[in-house]
Amino acid sequence: MLKRGSVGLKICLLGFLISRPANSEEALSWDQMQAELSERKISLYPVQSFKNLNDSRAWIEAQLADFERRIDPLLQEESDFRFIIRLAHLADEINSLVDQLEIQSIISNDPLQAQLYSKESQYASDWSTENLYRREDLYLRLKEISKKTARFSEEDQLMISTLFQRFEDEQYRSMKDAKAASQSFVVARLLAHLGTLEDEFNRSLSDFDTSLWFSGEELQGLRPEFIESLKYEAGRYEIRAASWHQIKQLMLYADRAHTRRRAQLALLSLGAEVAPFLAKPILQLRAEIVRLDGTRSWAFNQLDGLSIDTEAKLERFLLNSLEANKEAFERERSLALQEKKVQLRKSSAVIYSHDWNYYLERYALRLLEDDPAEIEGHFPIEFVIEKTFEQIEKTFGIRFQEIHDAPVWDPQVRAYLATSVERSEPIGLYYLDLQPRSRKSTDFFHSSLRQRSEDADGHLKLPTGILFGNFEKEIPLRFLRILFHEIGHALHDFSSRLKYQSLSGTNSKEDFLEAFPIFMESWALDWQFLQRISRHPETGRPLSDDQAKRLVSYLQTGQAHELQASVVDALVDFEIHRTANRDKSYEELNEIALDLYRSHFYPLNPQTQPIATSSHFVGYSSLYWVYVMGHEIAELITEVGGTYGESPLSPRLGRTIVGRLLSRGRLLTVDQIRNDFAADLRSQCRNGIEGLSSPKRLKEN
Structure with a gap:
C-alpha cells in the first residue's frame, strides 16, 4: 500500500473535525481515524490496493465467501423489516464489490490488468445473479412482503419495490421454456438478450476504436504540452477517436480545418463498423x-x-x-x-x-485580451481545490480535511474526509487523482465507489467518491466549469441521509441526476469567486476585477x-x-x-x-435528454434563489439545496423541486416574494 507520510496524531475525532478549520496544519491520521469511527459504528470504504492479480483474486473470493455465508441466515429472520434491510444491504455490498473492481480497471496502469479487472467485475456481478437474485426462496419471501407494504416507510417501500423488481426479473430469466407463456417471462428473456447485444456493441467499440494519425503541422494551434502527451510513432501523433478529451482539444484549437473535420467524422461515426x-x-x-x-x-x-x-x-x-x-x-x-x-x-x-x-x-x-496562458497561470490546481473546499464549507456546510497517511494507489493521490459541520459527523471519503501518469485516462470525471447506507443495527457506511483528472500544474480555463460540475456529483453523494445505498446520492432518479452538477457550474460564472480561487504564481495576487469579469465572458461563450x-x-x-x-x-x-x-x-x-x-x-x-432536463432544473434552482436575492454561493440557498434536494436521493421527484423546494426557501427568507414563477418550459411540461 502506498502511504503519503505518517502523522500518527492522537485525536478525538468528533471534537477535532468540528473545531479545526479546513486548512488546519494538523492532519488526520488514517489508523487513528478508523479506530475512532469504528467505536461510533461508522466505517469508510477505501479504494483497495493490490500487489498483483493473485492478491486481488484472493480478496474477491474471500468477499464472495462472506456474502455466501450471509445468504441462508436471511431466511431465519422473523422480522420482515430486518429481512428487507439485511437483504438490501447484502445486495448493495455486492454492488460495491463490482464497483470496486471497475475502479481497479480505471486506476490500473497496465491495459491488460485493466481488462482483467473488468472481467473480475463481471464475474462478481454474475455471481450475485446466480447466488442471490435467482434464489427462489428469497424471492417468495420478498413477494409476500411486497403485498403488505403500507406499514413501511416511504423509503422502505421504494427499496422493497426495487428489490422485488430485480428478483422477479431474474426469476423469469432463469425459468425453463415450459413457463414461457408468462408475458413477464418473455420480457425478462428479451431484456437478457438485449443486454447481451449491448455488451457486444460495447466490446466491439474497443476492437474498432479508430486511431487517427497526424503530423506536427496538422496539429498546429494545440498546446505543446498536449502534443507531447500523445503517442508518437514514425513522425506522426496518435489521436484516439474514443477519447473525448483528445477530440475536444482538436475541435477547439487545431488551426487546420481538415484536422478538425477528420476528428469530428471519427467521433460521430465511432460505432460505424458495428x-x-x-x-x-x-x-x-x-x-x-x-x-x-x-x-x-x-x-x-x-x-x-x-x-x-x-x-x-x-x-x-x-x-x-x-x-x-x-x-x-x-x-x-x-x-x-x-x-x-x-x-x-x-x-x-x-x-x-x-x-x-x-x-x-x-x-x-x-x-x-491578456495572454490566455497568463490568465490560466492564476489557477494552480491545488490552490483552486483548497479555495473551492473553503467555499463549499461556507455554502453547503461540508468540510474537507486531508488524511495525509491514507492508503492510496499513487503517491500523488490525495484523500479527504468530508464532514457535516452542522451535524458534527463524518459523511464521506473523497479521493482526488488529478495529476497525469503513464497510461492514465485523459478524461476528467467523477466516479462513485459507493453511496451512504445504514443497517438495522445502526452501523453507518459512508459514501466514497473519486475525482479523476490529468493536470500538470494549472487547471485549463475550459475545465473550470467541469471541475465544479464533477465536484457537484460528490456533494450529492455526501449529502444523502437515506439508509439504502441503492437509493442514496447519485442513485437518484435520472431526471435529477445531472441537475445539481449543472447548477454547480454557475460558480465558474461568479467573477468574485473566480478571484478568490485565483493566485498569480509569482506575485500571489488574484485576478483583477476586470480580468475576472472578462474570464466570465470567456466561460459563458x-x-x-x-x-x-x-x-x-x-x-x-x-x-x-x-x-x-x-x-x-x-x-x-x-x-x-x-x-x-x-x-x-x-x-x-x-x-x-x-x-x-x-x-x-x-x-x-x-438518456441524452437527461442533460437537457438537468439544465432546466438547474435554471429553476437558480431562479428560485435569485427571486429571494440568493446567489448560487449563498449559504441559505446551499443549506436548503442540501436539506431539501440532495439528502433525499431517489425519493426526490422533479415535482417536489418545483413545489416544495420553492416553498421551503420562501419560509426561510424574511422578505419572501409571493407568486414565484417557474421557467416556462418546465411549467408547460
Whole structure:
C-alpha cells in the first residue's frame, strides 16, 4: 500500500473535525481515524490496493465467501423489516464489490490488468445473479412482503419495490421454456438478450476504436504540452477517436480545418463498423420490450419516476428547449461566423459543424485580451481545490480535511474526509487523482465507489467518491466549469441521509441526476469567486476585477451551442426510439438524424453516422435528454434563489439545496423541486416574494 507520510496524531475525532478549520496544519491520521469511527459504528470504504492479480483474486473470493455465508441466515429472520434491510444491504455490498473492481480497471496502469479487472467485475456481478437474485426462496419471501407494504416507510417501500423488481426479473430469466407463456417471462428473456447485444456493441467499440494519425503541422494551434502527451510513432501523433478529451482539444484549437473535420467524422461515426449490424437488432428488441411492457417509449421503460410520461410531452419538452435557446444560439452562431470572416479575411463565409468550437474559442480568447496562458497561470490546481473546499464549507456546510497517511494507489493521490459541520459527523471519503501518469485516462470525471447506507443495527457506511483528472500544474480555463460540475456529483453523494445505498446520492432518479452538477457550474460564472480561487504564481495576487469579469465572458461563450447540441442529440435519441419509427431501417434512421442536425444545428458530413455513436446504445442509453432536463432544473434552482436575492454561493440557498434536494436521493421527484423546494426557501427568507414563477418550459411540461 502506498502511504503519503505518517502523522500518527492522537485525536478525538468528533471534537477535532468540528473545531479545526479546513486548512488546519494538523492532519488526520488514517489508523487513528478508523479506530475512532469504528467505536461510533461508522466505517469508510477505501479504494483497495493490490500487489498483483493473485492478491486481488484472493480478496474477491474471500468477499464472495462472506456474502455466501450471509445468504441462508436471511431466511431465519422473523422480522420482515430486518429481512428487507439485511437483504438490501447484502445486495448493495455486492454492488460495491463490482464497483470496486471497475475502479481497479480505471486506476490500473497496465491495459491488460485493466481488462482483467473488468472481467473480475463481471464475474462478481454474475455471481450475485446466480447466488442471490435467482434464489427462489428469497424471492417468495420478498413477494409476500411486497403485498403488505403500507406499514413501511416511504423509503422502505421504494427499496422493497426495487428489490422485488430485480428478483422477479431474474426469476423469469432463469425459468425453463415450459413457463414461457408468462408475458413477464418473455420480457425478462428479451431484456437478457438485449443486454447481451449491448455488451457486444460495447466490446466491439474497443476492437474498432479508430486511431487517427497526424503530423506536427496538422496539429498546429494545440498546446505543446498536449502534443507531447500523445503517442508518437514514425513522425506522426496518435489521436484516439474514443477519447473525448483528445477530440475536444482538436475541435477547439487545431488551426487546420481538415484536422478538425477528420476528428469530428471519427467521433460521430465511432460505432460505424458495428452499428449497422447490432443497432437494428438492439432497437427492435427495445421496441418489442416496450410493446409487451405497455410503456410508451424506451426512455420511459428505462427511467423510474419520470417527470415526463408520454412521447408527446417529451417531444414538446425538447422542442420547447430549442425554442428557448434559439436567441442565444443564433447570437453565438453570428459571433462564430464573424470571427471566421476576420480570421480568413473574407467578406463571406460558412460555419460548418467542425468549425463552431474553433471559431467561438477564437472569439472568446479575444475577450480575455491578456495572454490566455497568463490568465490560466492564476489557477494552480491545488490552490483552486483548497479555495473551492473553503467555499463549499461556507455554502453547503461540508468540510474537507486531508488524511495525509491514507492508503492510496499513487503517491500523488490525495484523500479527504468530508464532514457535516452542522451535524458534527463524518459523511464521506473523497479521493482526488488529478495529476497525469503513464497510461492514465485523459478524461476528467467523477466516479462513485459507493453511496451512504445504514443497517438495522445502526452501523453507518459512508459514501466514497473519486475525482479523476490529468493536470500538470494549472487547471485549463475550459475545465473550470467541469471541475465544479464533477465536484457537484460528490456533494450529492455526501449529502444523502437515506439508509439504502441503492437509493442514496447519485442513485437518484435520472431526471435529477445531472441537475445539481449543472447548477454547480454557475460558480465558474461568479467573477468574485473566480478571484478568490485565483493566485498569480509569482506575485500571489488574484485576478483583477476586470480580468475576472472578462474570464466570465470567456466561460459563458459557447454555452448556448453546448445546450443546442445536447437537445439535438436528445431529439436524435427520441426519434430512433419513437414508436412510429419502429419499422424504419438503419439507413432511414441515420437520415432522420442527419436531417435533425441540418435543421437545428449544423449540417454534418454525409458520410457521418450520428446514430452509430455509442451513447445511443450503451452507457446513457436514450438518456441524452437527461442533460437537457438537468439544465432546466438547474435554471429553476437558480431562479428560485435569485427571486429571494440568493446567489448560487449563498449559504441559505446551499443549506436548503442540501436539506431539501440532495439528502433525499431517489425519493426526490422533479415535482417536489418545483413545489416544495420553492416553498421551503420562501419560509426561510424574511422578505419572501409571493407568486414565484417557474421557467416556462418546465411549467408547460
